[in-house]
Amino acid sequence: MRQSSLVVVANRLPLDDNAAPDGACEWRRSPGGLASALHAILQQTPATWIGWDGGIDTAPALPDIGTLRIRPVALSEEELRGYYEGFANSTLWPLYHDAVEQPVFDRGWWETYRDVNRRFAEAAAEVAEPGAAIWVQDYHLQLVPQLLRELRPDVLIGFFLHVPFPPPELFMQLPRRSELLRGMLGADLVGFQRPQAAHNVAQLAVKLFGARTTDDQITLDGRVVRTRAFPISIDVAEMQALAARPDVVGHAEQLRADLGQPRRVLLSVDRLDYTKGIEHRLTAYSELLRDGRVKVRDTVMVQVAVPSRERVDSYRVLRDRIEGEVGRINGEYGRVGEPAIHYLNQSFDRAELAALYQTADVMVVTPLRDGMNLVAKEFVAARAANTGALVLSEFAGAAAELEDAFLVNPHDVDGLKTTLLQAMDADPADLERRMTAMREHLATHDILAWARAYLTALDHTGRLAAGLRR
Template sequence: MRDASLVVVASRLPINDAAASEGVFEWRRTPGGLGEALHPVLINKPATWIGWAGTPGPTPPLIDVDGVHLVPVELSEEDFQDHYEGFANSTLWPLYHDAVEPAVHHRRWWEAYQRVNQRYADRAAEVAAPGAVVWVQDYHLQLVPAMLRELRPDLRIGFFLHVPFPPPELFMQLPRRAEILFGMLGADLIGFQRSHAVHNFHLLVTKVLCATADEHGISLGGRTVRTGAFPISIDTAEMEALASRDEVVRKAAELRADLGDPQRVILSVDRLDYTKGIEHRLKAYRELLADGRVKAPETVLVQVGIPGRERVEQFRQLRDRVEREVGRINGDFGRLGVAAVHYLSQVFDRTELAALYRAADVMAVTPLRDGMNLVAKEYVAARVDGCGALVLSEFAGAAAELTQAYLVNPHDVEGVKDTLIEALQADPAEPSPQLAAMRAHIREHDIQAWARSYLTALEAACAGR
């Protein structure tokens, strides 16, 4: 039935897996996740979200969540293994993140990627109203725009890539590189996080497809596809309001007390992913302890590692390495009842996360490669007291906007050590003009501004076609 005028197509539905299995549905909001990003844009609007519910096989009946209509795409165990774990996260993800880990190629994975993308395109074609806006999300579904245009040429189709788009020398390794590019070019507007990703895409379509590219977009086969950089953001006002609550302030004080009332708290919140630089960060902190430049329990590191993708071997191995290294650091530099590193492998709710941000003197966000990193922006927004320090990787998309942060090269362990010390030496009770400037930026460039900018550009791209 065609009844939806705004349709989001994403790999996953934005619902909590555990709750859904019990027939209770709530919005799935994890730090940096797609559901977290789009929640304030879609909540209580007449929108439809198409995606997988998270469990192989038939999907239980779904109800609207926060006013958003949920439409499931069913995947088998084989679909999940070969499309999601295989082509998306073992082939594309490494290449799109500078080949931090080697990409793996299997022909059956590509076949599954095509098959599953067609399933999403078919579902969107079924539910979209005539002339609807269909907004396809991320690297899992790069073939959907062209497939959907074939089925429903009346639709206004946008595609947004949340992860980095790689330089030509990496993307050219893909055996099916032309098909991926053709798939994306089915959209009217292709959005990226940063301008250099747009540049990489233009280089590739001219080289691989012999298309014409200029500042307006791509011309191929009689169509013009607009491209642009649209840095995603957060619901700044919501995080500021949450972090100002009395219960969050009390919880932050309790957290510091539970940590032994250290003089300084360093916090990192990452999905457990080899692109996040967790091992490099732990190495730097270990060396600071060994050098005597920081001492436990006066300074503690709280590392939150949000579990996910643990069925993919590379991610499972990372989890084991991180746990071993945390154990070694605590064995060498902690003492009975006092840890040098507090490692938490769990998902926190929004209130707990805000309290962690308020409790941290230094936020260390040091990915090796990241499309944006919304955790960095959330920390800045949560520091309504004006205090705190952000140590941020140059290779996170957020670094292009949060230029007042302590910027580091995460591969340079000595540089990370020196920068952490510099941030730790700032007075934790003294409001930071650098933080104030970053907060002003994300207030102006929040998630609503991002959505308006993208959707306005999509309307302009479709005008007069």
């Protein structure tokens, strides 16, 4: 068994579901997904990635991706239901997103979640060389840090939470709250998207364990756990290069023509998830059409909803509701050959996304709650001409960085309508000023800067950060 000095542990392997013609593995990319975020820093960095390959009861030997070794972890059908669809996505996900959807508590799910977390921890312990760094990703694997500490006390353990961490009063609803918090605090460094999350964890550590805390560390059982915000970003250079490709520019022009050359194109690209605020957005747009503030003859909305967690009941219900509402709006306000909304429930590759980003006049990113939202950053990176408007939810982590976006409370439908009109009717000089400022921020806060900041904080020698290559 080959061992690595850097091990990444995540729920999914970053692999395309379809093998390449030559049998090689390829990166699986999705809008704003974990694989998209880590693609730039791991494809050329010696490391091992541990995760589920998406199959049932299989853990096939998989070839390397560049210098990245792939180690699959098998899940049974029962484990998929209990660990992934159950505890991770029907208990933790809604609770961590301010209970937008009511979380479900099931004792059987917890037991499966715990058992699967142990298997991931054991796989990481096996492939980590002495003194290695193991970087655990996200809420699916929140018990892994403490399990690793018991299995491999010699390694450095990092944990990064990509989603929000809830306020203490919500987290305290969890029946297994102490085990979950202690699992996370098994890490040497716990990273979050925003400082408030670190503050929430510190409050809970005091309440549940009587720990001593400061702004950036928690002392628990005689050991110091460092906590800090590391806002994640994107591969800015990759998106800029994609957006500049002649075929992508040509595709954007064709998309604009296919849409009927409207005066204004509004675009949203989301996973199909109840946290993304799609229904609130549709309500606001429908009312603008109803009130005559927007006309189908000169404005069109394009809503991309990438399929997500289709086996979970609440997601199937959400899809049906959204499709029904899109049909109602198009039936009421559309014209022959001119729908009010183009709705696409499908995945797009990176080049297609770059073309879509250039097609839009207004990018509408209005989640009810989001750890970061990398789609907003991808849109900004794709706008080389410094044109276009970004309407961004105050409750997305990206709002703390992209302050020149048109910020909005998506729960306030009237406020959302007003903000959409402001963005559509904004002076071009104002839009250029806003976009220039946001692009300048991204230029120095890309995915490589994020990874270097985190790994430098985890390993003060600088060895890990120095090993990152583009």
